[in-house]
Amino acid sequence: MTAQEPRNRTPEPEKPAVGAAGATKTAEVMHIDLDARKRLLAVIGGNRVTYCYQCGACVGDCPSARFYEGFNPREIMLTVLLGGLDELLCPDSIIWKCSNCYNCYERCPQDVRPVEVIIALKNLIKEDGHQPQDVQSIYETILKTGRSAPVIAGLARTRERLGLPPLPPIDMAEIQAILKPDTAEEGRGPENELGKRS
Amino acid sequence: MKALFFPGCLIPIKYPQMEVAVRRTLPPLGIEIVDLEGFSCCPDPIFFQAADKVGWLTMAARNLCLAEEAGIDIFTICSGCTGTLSEANHILKHEPPMRDMVNRRLKRIGKEYRGEIEVRHIVTLIREKVGLERVRESVKRPLEGVRVALHYGCHLLKPSDIMRVDDPDEPQxxxxxxxxxxxxxxxxxxRFLCCGKACIDPDLPLEMTRTVLRSVKEADVDCMGLICPTCFSSFDTGQLLIARKTGEKMDVPPVYYFQLLGLAQGLTPAEVGLNRHRIKPLSLFEKIGQGVT
Known part of the structure; x- marks a missing residue:
């Protein structure tokens, strides 16, 4: 699926319900790719998707669903439940159309927090190295400077003219030290229940 | 009262006029701004969190540790910083496994998150610690007859169970x-539509921005009143981009709330940095008898 093509609203009996690498559905049997699903459930914020009962409360107030044909948080949750991660983790994944407005988080009666599931999916895309340029450049700017906006030439003078103090320095050795993962498995693994909130 | 200033990135770097307005308008309310060296990006709740959730939480925790060491509650001036720091503070206070994981990383730099401080957006700080009466008392030139279209933006209010600022459906x-x-x-x-800034798409953010701006235009106002620099960038740069792409000129001036407060406290438009704006609130200047250079 590409971002431009709206996907099927409801899985048709004769067609695969989700991407070929995910679950496939025939008239009789639906195969759910549990291994693919497990990968997401292990990421912080990803595991609440299992509470989703497909009511669609997340859709009504979703600005991206309103303005972008084919973006539908309920369908994204369904795709995840069926294990069809491949179509959500591709480079031009529909999930980047999410506006991060948190309306779905507010509306969900099951506390799925669809936006958090989408953020967890985005983390997997980064892990796979398919992140969009916008994401990569902010990530690198923060890694290099500790700030999300590049400091442009002349800023120091502008700030001085406005009577503002200079931007204080940031200890980049500290930032880089804490951004290094402990182990590859840190922050994941359903056994430690990370991502569940009390 | 003392309040620890968390400036963030977008305002001090791209919109320093907003920082000017904050620094000038809080002292008359009895707030003593405390600056602290060492804060990094909050970090960015959208793209940085999308890239590295654990790193996002840990960097936020480091900022919170600096405030804990100073022993003063943080106030933020950007909705993104408010979102990141409030959410991280909430997670780290309430989820011991997350706190342990983050503290293992913080140990490398000799820090430990203890959960001792609060994070408040500046408007919440004013409501809770200063009171609206104090704001009214600081006014020297009431902005009488000035019509301001409110735009709350998303991250001051939501997720409401963590932010606890206001009812997101009926904020006051x-x-x-x-x-x-x-x-x-x-x-x-x-008024509740997202500005669209976080969507990665050539048209989608502009579509949302345009819908909000048309609605504001319809309401016949002197300006928009905002508290989020990201929303500001959508309604400022985004508005100019829409005009360039489609020829639709809306001339809706977005203004940061603390610039309006400054005008009401008697400051000139230039003293709150409104001379730097590309879409200037000219009818507002007229109503308060001020020009701008």
Missing amino acids: ILHQLIEAIGAQPIVHDE
């Missing part, structure tokens, strides 16, 4: 702050 806090400076808060149809 900005209405009250606008009324306190003598202006008229105007409710427009698309």
